[in-house]
Amino acid sequence: MTSFDTLVRPDRYPLSSAYDPAWLLRLDMGPHPLWMLEDLVRDLDLRPGARVLDLGSGKGATSVFLAREYGVQVVAADWWVGAEEAAEVFAQAGVGDQVEAVRAEAHALPFEKESFDAIVSVDAFEYFGTADSYLPYLVRFLRPGGLLGMATPGMTREVRELGAIPAHIKEVVGWEAIAWHTPEWWRFQWEITELVEVTSARLQEGGWQDWLLWARACADHDPENRASHQPVIDMLVADGGEHLGFTLMTARKR
Numbered sequence: 001m002t003s004f005d006t007l008v009r010p011d012r013y014p015l016s017s018a019y020d021p022a023w024l025l026r027l028d029m030g031p032h033p034l035w036m037l038e039d040l041v042r043d044l045d046l047r048p049g050a051r052v053l054d055l056g057s058g059k060g061a062t063s064v065f066l067a068r069e070y071g072v073q074v075v076a077a078d079w080w081v082g083a084e085e086a087a088e089v090f091a092q093a094g095v096g097d098q099v100e101a102v103r104a105e106a107h108a109l110p111f112e113k114e115s116f117d118a119i120v121s122v123d124a125f126e127y128f129g130t131a132d133s134y135l136p137y138l139v140r141f142l143r144p145g146g147l148l149g150m151a152t153p154g155m156t157r158e159v160r161e162l163g164a165i166p167a168h169i170k171e172v173v174g175w176e177a178i179a180w181h182t183p184e185w186w187r188f189q190w191e192i193t194e195l196v197e198v199t200s201a202r203l204q205e206g207g208w209q210d211w212l213l214w215a216r217a218c219a220d221h222d223p224e225n226r227a228s229h230q231p232v233i234d235m236l237v238a239d240g241g242e243h244l245g246f247t248l249m250t251a252r253k254r
């Protein structure tokens, strides 16, 4: 049994380490979202009071973190999780006045043009954001000079370049792995539009290890769903960090 302590790593993630691992595991929808977000925001100049869209916010851990740690006003938009369920998380975390929960589909966002100072998305873009037309659609909601930050499962080399999805990934993720792009892929995809200036594009240092730590903690502390976590653990162990990690991207709207 992995201890909760494996999820408290103040040397690498000092802000995230203040959050109760049991609370985070209850909100689990994918790899440790606060580690990704804390690292991502190192490349993003979020100012207190900024209006931030958390796109694909899930059960809301990242929105709570944005409100508490950076003093921003958050709109938490998600498709699978209802606004009422997310609003309950925000109220219990004491950030109900700073975070508004909205049920929204990423291609039909119910917001005014240029109404956000920043858009942040953690472990969600891979589901809706890879089409050529998506970045141009999304940036219309950012004010000029507004910031975009995105963290998503990524690979060290493009599937296209490898010629096939590696077997250990295909077995668990199937064709969806074709959306797990390299930082270089995202950089080109975004910069070619000339709508944004990419300010950072990197594979997260230690991302593969972070993912494995999280998957093991989920399996140990959520025994009822161990069967759903074990294939991910097996995939990561088989990978050994050769292909898998997280792509972190930041950009500024021109």
Ligand SMILES: C[S@@+](CC[C@H](N)C(=O)[O-])C[C@H]1O[C@@H](n2cnc3c(N)ncnc32)[C@H](O)[C@@H]1O
Binding pocket: 027, 028, 029, 030, 031, 033, 055, 056, 057, 058, 059, 060, 061, 062, 077, 078, 079, 080, 081, 104, 105, 106, 107, 122, 123, 124, 127, 128
């Ligand atoms: C793996 S979960 C991650 C949730 C959260 N960001 C986290 O890290 O815990 C992916 C999220 O993307 C959201 N999502 C997927 N497709 C979407 C779409 N078309 N529009 C809006 N949200 C979407 C889902 O609702 C889900 O909450």
